[in-house]
Amino acid sequence: MRWDVVIIGAGMSGLAAGIRLAHFQKKVLILEQHAVWGGLNSFYKKGGHHFDVGLHAVTNWLRPGYKGPRVPLQRIYRQLRIQPEELALEPQTHSYVIFGDARLRFSNDLAELTSEVSRLFPKELDGFVHLSERCAEYPEAAADTTPISTRRMLSEYLSDPLLVDMLLCPLLYYGCASEHDLDWEQFVILFNSIYREGFCRPRRGVRQILDVLKDRYESLGGEMRRKSGVAELRVTDGRVGAVVLESGEVVEAEVVLSSAGRVETARLRSDHPVETGRPGELAFTETLWLLSQDPKTLGFDGCVTFFGTAPFSWARPDQPEDLSSGVICVPGNYAHQEPLDRHLLRVTHLADHRAWVGLSGPAYDEQKALWIERSLDTVARLGSDLRPYIQYTDSFTPRTVVKYTRHDHGAVYGSPDKVKTGRTDLSNLFLCGTDQGFVGIVGAMLSGINMANAHVLAGAS
Numbered sequence: 001m002r003w004d005v006v007i008i009g010a011g012m013s014g015l016a017a018g019i020r021l022a023h024f025q026k027k028v029l030i031l032e033q034h035a036v037w038g039g040l041n042s043f044y045k046k047g048g049h050h051f052d053v054g055l056h057a058v059t060n061w062l063r064p065g066y067k068g069p070r071v072p073l074q075r076i077y078r079q080l081r082i083q084p085e086e087l088a089l090e091p092q093t094h095s096y097v098i099f100g101d102a103r104l105r106f107s108n109d110l111a112e113l114t115s116e117v118s119r120l121f122p123k124e125l126d127g128f129v130h131l132s133e134r135c136a137e138y139p140e141a142a143a144d145t146t147p148i149s150t151r152r153m154l155s156e157y158l159s160d161p162l163l164v165d166m167l168l169c170p171l172l173y174y175g176c177a178s179e180h181d182l183d184w185e186q187f188v189i190l191f192n193s194i195y196r197e198g199f200c201r202p203r204r205g206v207r208q209i210l211d212v213l214k215d216r217y218e219s220l221g222g223e224m225r226r227k228s229g230v231a232e233l234r235v236t237d238g239r240v241g242a243v244v245l246e247s248g249e250v251v252e253a254e255v256v257l258s259s260a261g262r263v264e265t266a267r268l269r270s271d272h273p274v275e276t277g278r279p280g281e282l283a284f285t286e287t288l289w290l291l292s293q294d295p296k297t298l299g300f301d302g303c304v305t306f307f308g309t310a311p312f313s314w315a316r317p318d319q320p321e322d323l324s325s326g327v328i329c330v331p332g333n334y335a336h337q338e339p340l341d342r343h344l345l346r347v348t349h350l351a352d353h354r355a356w357v358g359l360s361g362p363a364y365d366e367q368k369a370l371w372i373e374r375s376l377d378t379v380a381r382l383g384s385d386l387r388p389y390i391q392y393t394d395s396f397t398p399r400t401v402v403k404y405t406r407h408d409h410g411a412v413y414g415s416p417d418k419v420k421t422g423r424t425d426l427s428n429l430f431l432c433g434t435d436q437g438f439v440g441i442v443g444a445m446l447s448g449i450n451m452a453n454a455h456v457l458a459g460a461s
């Protein structure tokens with residue numbers, strides 16, 4: 001059988017692209033190397049417990065009754081024919097950015113952050129208000145423009161380096177593939193996604209979203225094959241002529257859409273292109289603890305707490321983890337209509353992929369145990385020592401991310417060299433997902449939609 005479209009990867013972008021294409025009666029095949037779908041935001045069972053891989057927060061909360069310019073979640077609902085109730089997203093209560101003694105509280109109401117800036121940084125208030133006005137609209141995306149330094153742009157509005165670092169910290173942690181700075185366009189997207197619209201999550205976690213996407217895709221006739229890694233994209237006459245699976249099976253398609261990553265996709269090509277972009281350098285470790293006590297009673301009342309020290313370093317650390325900053329997420333603190341049935345706290349730190357990817361066996365386990373202890377010390381300084389309350393611990397490193405998603409270096413946000421058009425030099429090979437430039441759950445879904453529309457459905461909207 002010849003497919004209209006083969007999609008590499010059953011993550012958020014691949015699934016969203018698949019739904020969009022299947023909706024227009026395209027014959028679509030999603031090939032996923034892993035046994036489960038979801039990619040970077042998948043799910044697993046360990047020690048008898050069900051966990052999400054990630055999911056601190058779905059960004060871009062859409063208030064019920066919202067009226068205003070079109071925002072990302074509205075576009076996703078409309079393009080994927082999903083009713084808001086299906087994703088069952090519930091808003092955050094509040095979150096924090098904490099740098100030393102400075103603590104900014106924010107919520108899904110930008111006015112709260114504005115008043116916090118006014119309280120802590122009164123001289124910066126006008127600049128912050130002008131900055132948020134400047135960011136009020138999402139940029140027109142999908143052009144491969146030259147990146148503009150956000151730090152330079154911010155210097156036009158803000159003069160206190162502590163405030164700059166504190167405002168940047170959540171945005172970098174939730175969507176920046178490049179070290180030290182981010183592209184201004186990406187800053188505007190993230191500012192709106194995180195500070196203007198805000199955080200939410202489904203009570204059931206990522207399964208809620210993934211089940212809706214997978215069911216919708218399959219009910220429209222889309223086919224998904226798991227444990228079906230793509231080994232080679234056979235290139236002839238400037239196009240992908242055949243997709244070769246690791247099993248040796250060969251499939252043919254008019255169009256191939258890859259969410260595997262820019263560098264990773266290039267590596268699959270039989271013609272070995274020279275121009276592949278740089279692999280990502282920024283990777284994370286994440287540890288999660290099931291606790292016998294509500295984290296709120298231990299001093300962790302925020303949904304997400306971003307913490308750091310000034311000057312804030314956003315770079316691959318020169319040791320296995322950089323404990324000077326991180327993100328603490330407490331899923332149970334969201335405004336869920338029914339409380340969660342367990343107490344979970346998760347912590348993310350920047351990690352040096354080189355220190356983790358090469359380790360295996362007891363050496364790997366020892367390093368993990370050592371850094372979990374150090375992370376616990378760090379977390380204790382922001383609330384209480386969790387040790388007396390820990391019932392179960394799990395942790396993963398860049399090595400885990402490589403193993404389950406094949407992203408080079410376990411870099412969650414992929415290459416710093418994005419391809420916003422999704423185009424490659426081959427006429428029927430396109431990128432979607434992280435390396436097309438949109439990251440996070442909402443970004444990846446939008447990317448899948450946009451790339452399916454632009455390159456297969458001839459500009460459908």
Ligand SMILES: Cc1cc2nc3c(=O)[nH]c(=O)nc-3n(C[C@H](O)[C@H](O)[C@H](O)COP(=O)(O)OP(=O)(O)OC[C@H]3O[C@@H](n4cnc5c(N)ncnc54)[C@H](O)[C@@H]3O)c2cc1C
Pocket residue numbers: 008009010011012013014031032033034037038039040041053054055056057058059228229230231259260264286401404405406407412432433434435439440441442444
């Ligand atoms: C720990 C963690 C926490 C996170 N928390 C959040 C959060 O709270 N909020 C948020 O918005 N985002 C979060 N993210 C980021 C978010 O998960 C990603 O940005 C998004 O899921 C990326 O989707 P994608 O489709 O672009 O890529 P991916 O999910 O990586 O999908 C690519 C898929 O391609 C498959 N693949 C790769 N190579 C091949 C091959 N050769 N053959 C077949 N299949 C292949 C992979 O297995 C993978 O399933 C988190 C990520 C991590 C790792």
